[in-house]
Amino acid sequence: MRAFRALPYAVCVLALAGAGACSSASPEPGAGGATGVVSTGSVKRLAVTISGTTVTPAPAQVDLPIGSTLELVVTSDHDDELHAHGFDVEAQLKAGAPTTLRLTATEAGAYEVETHDPALTLLTVAVR
Numbered sequence: 001m002r003a004f005r006a007l008p009y010a011v012c013v014l015a016l017a018g019a020g021a022c023s024s025a026s027p028e029p030g031a032g033g034a035t036g037v038v039s040t041g042s043v044k045r046l047a048v049t050i051s052g053t054t055v056t057p058a059p060a061q062v063d064l065p066i067g068s069t070l071e072l073v074v075t076s077d078h079d080d081e082l083h084a085h086g087f088d089v090e091a092q093l094k095a096g097a098p099t100t101l102r103l104t105a106t107e108a109g110a111y112e113v114e115t116h117d118p119a120l121t122l123l124t125v126a127v128r
Contacts, residue, residue: 043070044070047074047098049075050078053120055121062124062126066106066108067104069103071102072123077095079093085113089103103125107127
């Protein structure tokens with residue numbers, strides 16, 4: 001009889017443990033985040049690939065709370081320059097080599113991340 005009383009508590013503990021494990025690094029598709037964005041605590045990660053003039057995933061808005069960081073990994077099939085407006089961060093892209101930018105949100109606004117040659121918008125970061 002005592003074993004049956006503990007059963008509901010055990011089920012609750014397992015359910016809560018499973019919910020926590022599932023939410024620690026889940027993609028955030030839809031209006032609030034671009035497909036492929038993975039969030040771990042206060043750091044979001046997004047991998048972007050450039051092939052010619054095609055950006056994958058397609059350019060979208062990524063929401064980033066003030067104080068959080070976006071780790072953006074960009075791989076291009078050609079040499080280029082990467083620029084994150086509002087964060088005043090630039091980096092050189094070398095063909096085939098992943099380049100990582102860490103963008104920390106400090107001021108509210110919407111900021112584009114783009115390449116220069118050709119001029120491509122990779123995403124818009126909405127800091128709130």
